[in-house]
Amino acid sequence: MALASVLQSESVDFSNYGRQRHGFASGLYEAELGLESVGGDRLSFALSTSCSNEDGPDRKIEFLHGTTTLAFKFQHGVIVAVDSRATAGSYIASQTVKKVIEINPYLLGTMAGGAADCSFWERLLARQCRVYELRNKERISVAAASKLLANMVYQYKGMGLSMGTMVCGWDKTGPGLYYVDSEGNRVCGDLFAVGSGSMYAYGIVDSGLKQKDLTVEEACDLGRRAIYQATYRDAYSGGQVNLYHVHSEGWTRVSQSDVLMLHQQYQAEKA
């Protein structure tokens, strides 16, 4: 594995804590709250794999549990905002990771968990969506696309996939936002935040969305602010804030802002 050769010093062990299919959610929070992390530069997970690990603890894979991604619906569509940091233990492996996957011109997927899992399965989803379009001569709905993804990963439940993604798009019923993860969850909603910094982001967006009727500009600022605040508090999130807006014509890449620049900007505004 190319990535493994780059990260020789980091080793990841799939410690089996004897829990069957404990899956994404609890494993994620335990890892980020440091309850089960081993010191130094080893990243340990509360992931259980039902099949035996032939590679054993020598497998070196980078997981993006340390992340903040969020998406929310508002009057003019869906705002998707993500950070761009990848960590392996306490080492920052990259500050420029693309955590938004462009499935097709009107569907976006966010990435949290295993980078390979997310990008592979969402690429496969893109293929399925295209096949649907060819067969039915119409765009696939966000509900159907998210259901395809959920069913695909459900087959592999308990086998160690790690993926927490939000499928965002616009179809004939309006803006669509679904949260899908490798545990089998598929939930429709107006606001989701995923990752170690998600709770910090929830705080900002929940309070910001209380004021009804945001303009596009205000919504973008809210998304950017929420990710910034999460990166401020969460050590495993940072880098840049990538912001997308999904509207009736499809998605647009709104901005990419460095978190440090945002920090200086917000500090200046406070003064």
Added chain:
Amino acid sequence: MEYLIGIQGQDFVLVAADNVAAHSIVKMKQDQDKMFKLSDKILLLCVGEAGDTVQFAEYIQKNIQLYKMRNGYELSPTAAANFTRKNLADYLRSRTPYHVNLLLAGFDETDGPGLYYMDHLSALAKAPFAAHGHGAYLTLSILDRYYRPDLTRDEAMDLLKKCIEELNHRFILNLPSFSVRLIDKDGTHDPEKLIPVGAK
């Protein structure tokens, strides 16, 4: 964390489920419907492990519909309950068991109302009242004390409200709202969504 309750009356079944879809300590969704309509007069309430709930319930739902299409008539609640239990049992000792707890509520033309309790170990019991979840520990005694087989619709609703008030009072988790449905000879009805006002 999740809560299901069912109360059988003389000619109806009243069922309720909480509306929270939680993910670790965060409420991802506050208006999740945990009831699956198997047919006009049969409801399946399903809680348990993420993913398993929806996949299993939809699988049962589609199979019940398929039976109707193939044979021209619907499965009775008893038959549907046994079919569901059989599927749970078949998967129990496989590599992929479904970790779900269910309540099946239905109304049969000849047998009348029926409430069936099923758990993740594939037990099946026809019961006059039943509950699933941590909340069941708090509310089963209330049901034991105040249940009568000849409850009217309003009395059953009051009993349900009593249970939910107790949850609000003593249960550590906040369950802000509950979906309530009633099944009788005329089908499934949505009386109201119960929103507890606040702890006493």
